[in-house]
Amino acid sequence: MMPTVFDKVQAVITKKFSVPAENIRLDSTLESLGLDSLDLIDALFEIEDEFNVRLPQDASGVRTATIQDVVDSIEKLQAADGGQQAGRA
Amino acid sequence: MTARRVVVTGLGIVSPHGSDPEILFGRLMKGESAIAKMCFDVPRPYSNIAAAVPFEPTRHFPPQQRLENLDRVSQFSIAAAAAALVDAGIKFTDEMRHRSGVSFGTGMGSTQTLEETFKQVFQRDPDRVRPLTVLKVMNNASAGHIAIQHGLGGPDLTYSCACSSSAVAIGEAYRQIRHGYADVMIAGGAEAPLTVTFFRAWDAMHVLAPADPSDPSASCRPFAKNRSGLVLGEGAAMIVLEERESALRRGATIHAEMAGYGSSNDNEHITKPSVDGQANAMKLALADGGLTAEDIDYVNAHGTATLLNDVTETRALKNVLGDRAYQIPVSSTKSMHGHLLGGAGALEFVIALLAMRYRAVPPTANLEVPDAECDLDYVPGEGRAEQNIRCVMSNSFAFGGTNAVLIARRE
Numbered sequence: 001m002m003p004t005v006f007d008k009v010q011a012v013i014t015k016k017f018s019v020p021a022e023n024i025r026l027d028s029t030l031e032s033l034g035l036d037s038l039d040l041i042d043a044l045f046e047i048e049d050e051f052n053v054r055l056p057q058d059a060s061g062v063r064t065a066t067i068q069d070v071v072d073s074i075e076k077l078q079a080a081d082g083g084q085q086a087g088r089a
Numbered sequence: 090m091t092a093r094r095v096v097v098t099g100l101g102i103v104s105p106h107g108s109d110p111e112i113l114f115g116r117l118m119k120g121e122s123a124i125a126k127m128c129f130d131v132p133r134p135y136s137n138i139a140a141a142v143p144f145e146p147t148r149h150f151p152p153q154q155r156l157e158n159l160d161r162v163s164q165f166s167i168a169a170a171a172a173a174l175v176d177a178g179i180k181f182t183d184e185m186r187h188r189s190g191v192s193f194g195t196g197m198g199s200t201q202t203l204e205e206t207f208k209q210v211f212q213r214d215p216d217r218v219r220p221l222t223v224l225k226v227m228n229n230a231s232a233g234h235i236a237i238q239h240g241l242g243g244p245d246l247t248y249s250c251a252c253s254s255s256a257v258a259i260g261e262a263y264r265q266i267r268h269g270y271a272d273v274m275i276a277g278g279a280e281a282p283l284t285v286t287f288f289r290a291w292d293a294m295h296v297l298a299p300a301d302p303s304d305p306s307a308s309c310r311p312f313a314k315n316r317s318g319l320v321l322g323e324g325a326a327m328i329v330l331e332e333r334e335s336a337l338r339r340g341a342t343i344h345a346e347m348a349g350y351g352s353s354n355d356n357e358h359i360t361k362p363s364v365d366g367q368a369n370a371m372k373l374a375l376a377d378g379g380l381t382a383e384d385i386d387y388v389n390a391h392g393t394a395t396l397l398n399d400v401t402e403t404r405a406l407k408n409v410l411g412d413r414a415y416q417i418p419v420s421s422t423k424s425m426h427g428h429l430l431g432g433a434g435a436l437e438f439v440i441a442l443l444a445m446r447y448r449a450v451p452p453t454a455n456l457e458v459p460d461a462e463c464d465l466d467y468v469p470g471e472g473r474a475e476q477n478i479r480c481v482m483s484n485s486f487a488f489g490g491t492n493a494v495l496i497a498r499r500e
Binding site: 016017018038041042045049054 | 152155217220221224
C-alpha cells in the first residue's frame with residue numbers, strides 16, 4: 001500500500017525528533033509533540049522537502065497547527081499544483 | 090584576593106590519532122604519522138595531504154542527538170569536552186554550576202556548513218537554505234552546546250585568533266579561575282578545515298607541503314633543511330581546569346598544575362613571525378609563573394614546518410632560554426598529527442601534559458636533513474624516555490601575530 005501523506009509526515013517527525021510514531025496523531029499539535037519554535041521551522045522545512053511543496057509562511061499559526069492541518073495544506077498544494085511542483089528538481 | 094592555583098583534572102581529545110590520549114601518545118612516541126592522501130572531487134590541488142580524524146559520531150553521541158544541526162567542528166568539540174569531563178570525574182552540584190564555564194577556541198569555525206550553504210545558494214536553490222544554518226555556523230556554537238549539555242552557567246567564551254585560538258582559550262580560562270571569576274572551566278578548541286574550499290584557500294597561500302612522492306605520511310618535516318610547509322589536520326582537545334583547593338577536596342586526579350600563560354602580538358606583519366613577539370610571549374609566561382629558563386624541561390614547539398616559522402621559533406627559544414634551549418628536548422608533533430590550526434594549541438598542550446605523565450618526550454618525525462639555523466635537540470625520529478620532566482612549555486603562534494604560550498608543572 002502507498003504511504004499516505006499522514007504516514008510520511010509521521011515518519012519525518014519520528015525520524016528527526018525521536019518522537020514515538022504512536023504519539024503522532026491527526027489531532028496532535030506540533031507543540032504538543034514537544035517541538036520548540038526552532039524545531040518547528042526545521043520540521044516544516046523537512047516536510048516541504050519530503051513533499052516538494054512550499055507551505056505558507058504563516059508563523060503565527062504554526063504552533064497550534066495540528067498534524068491534520070499540515071496534511072490538509074500539503075494535499076491542497078499538491079492538488080492545486082497538479083503535480084507541476086513535484087517535477088521540480 | 091591572592092591569586093588562586095589552577096590544576097588540570099581532565100583531558101579529552103578527538104585527534105587524527107584517535108580519541109584515547111594514551112593511544113595518541115603511544116603512536117606519537119613511535120613516530121607514527123596520521124597524515125595521508127585526501128580524496129577531493131575537484132582537480133587535484135597543489136597539496137592533497139592532510140591528517141583527518143577517523144570520526145564516527147555515533148560512537149560519541151546518543152541516537153536521539155540531531156547531528157545534522159551540529160557542524161563537524163562542533164561534533165569534535167562536544168565529544169572532546171564530554172570525554173574531558175568523564176576523565177575529570179566531576180559531578181556538578183547546583184552551587185557549582187554558576188561558577189563553571191567554557192572557554193573555547195576555533196580559527197576557521199564551521200567550514201563544512203559554510204561550504205554546504207554556499208553550494209546551496211549559488212549552485213542549487215537559494216530558497217532552500219536550511220533554517221538552522223546560523224546556529225551551526227556561528228563560532229560560539231560549540232561552546233554554547235557544551236554549556237547546555239553539562240548545565241554550566243559561568244563564563245562561556247569563544248576566542249578566534251587563528252592558530253593560537255585554543256591556547257588562548259586555555260590561558261584565558263586559567264586566568265578566569267586564577268582571578269576568582271570561576272572555579273571550573275572546560276577549555277580548549279577545535280578545527281575542521283578539510284573542506285575543498287578551505288583546503289584550496291590554504292593551498293593558494295603556498296604554505297602547504299606538497300605530498301612526499303615516496304611516502305605521503307612523511308610530508309611534514311619541521312626543523313629539517315628540506316621542510317616544505319605545513320600539513321592541515323583536524324580535531325579537538327578540551328581540558329578541565331579547576332581551582333586547586335576544591336579539586337583536592339573532591340579527591341580529583343590532578344594531571345598537572347597550570348604554571349604560566351603569556352600572550353603577545355608580533356605587531357609587524359600579518360603572517361611573518363617575529364622573534365621578539367614570540368620571545369615576549371615566552372618571557373611573559375615564565376614571569377607569570379615566577380619561573381626561569383632552568384625550570385623548563387620540554388617544549389612542544391609550534392613547529393609548523395614552514396620556512397620562516399621554524400627558524401624564527403628556534404631563535405626565539407634561544408633568546409629566552411639561553412643555554413637551556415640547547416639542553417632540553419624541543420619537538421614538533423605537528424609532523425605527525427598535522428596542523429590543527431585553532432585546535433592545535435590545545436592538542437599540543439595535552440601532548441605536553443602526557444609527556445610529563447609518561448616521563449617521555451615525543452619526537453619530531455621526518456627530521457633527517459639538519460638545518461644549520463635550527464640547531465636545537467628536536468628529538469628526531471622516535472620519542473625517548475625523560476625521567477625529569479617537571480615543567481613543560483607549549484608554544485602557539487598565529488597569523489595575525491597572536492602568540493600564546495602555556496606552561497604546566499608536575500603537581
